[in-house]
Amino acid sequence: MASRAQQKEEARQRRLAEERARAEQAARQRRMFTIAGIVLAAVIVAGVAIAISTIGGKTKTGPPPTSAAGRQQVPIVGALLNGIPQSGNRLGSPSAKVTVTEFGDLECPVCRSFALGAENKLISQDVRAGKVQLIYRSLCTATCNGPNASWFNAQQAAAEAAGLQGKEWYYVELFYHEQGDETTAYVNDSFLNEIAAQVPGLNYASWLSARSSQTLINQVTTDQQNAAGHGFNSTPAMLFQGPKGTTSITGDVDYSTLEHAIKTVS
């Protein structure tokens, strides 16, 4: 039979074990609450990031050409391009040391972002100063991934048709400024014609008869083969050519990246 002291010791051990179990359970509960809170907070943070990304992916469109805001793009583009020599798909002096060939898709929102950002700065500084000439060529990306794939040749040829009158860059810039949502089929004859109607000094009748020319459609195909030859398969893609060689850049880069590439080849 256990002594009184042994019984007291056993009772003390049981009490300690119970307290330990209770403390462990309380600690487990606290941890579960902490983890549940962390999961909730992480879901909220990720949700906000996803919302920002989704909104950012959808709002980068311009006003329709027929709207008042669309008409306001004409003087903006005019201020950018007026006074700079143009011929065919070239903007700038043909004697400029550096040639930058841009492969673009008029429905590509990243091209729009690049055109309205770093490229506009390139035009207003380097192209206007006669240091750089810009060439525009076609490469199907966003259009071919969207509901307008069959309109790619027509939209790019429409810009080239303006180039026959030395106004391709007005057409390209106005298209980018008034670009619609790439996931909608907004490009049609009416849209292409409305952009042309905004190009300052364009002979609309001549442009209209030229824009469905097979020669221009063939040029779009040649441009794409040219892009493939340089290994480009995304837009915007830029090829820099100068006295010191050739380099290339893809994506919506900033102006300092363009400047660095120009310095590399000039």
Add this chain to the structure above:
Amino acid sequence: MSTAARSASLPAPTTAATRPAADRLRIAIGVLALIGLGIAGYLTYVHYTGIKVACLSSGGCETVQGSTYAKLGGLPVPVLGLIGYAAILTSLAVRGELGRVGGFALALCGFLFSAYLTYRELFTIKAICQWCVGSAVDMTLLLILTSLRALRAPPSAP
């Protein structure tokens, strides 16, 4: 003596037994975070220099990198990845519950955002970038390991 005071004096069970496993988890998390840093660092370098990204799939990487989803609020997504992986690596140096739960929280955020970007790649951009897939897999493994680390360790573990 209060229950709290007594429980504080109780011996921490299983600490010695769980330490080698905890160390292995920390090492594995560290290695995965370093791999993630490498991927995000390379994509950040490619973004800021404008050079062509090395890609096994034909143009998938450039298409994804050139999409509107490649930036979040003006910040390139690879930069976010760089910050995330660096933060997970830093959480390993933070002792106690804060480091374990903090690492888990960061990995969970990264996993959810990676899952969203993979969805965009498959159904919106319709192109696959193997660097992004690699990062998504890395972040998924990090989520599993950081959750094990957070759940398995005793609350009093260092």
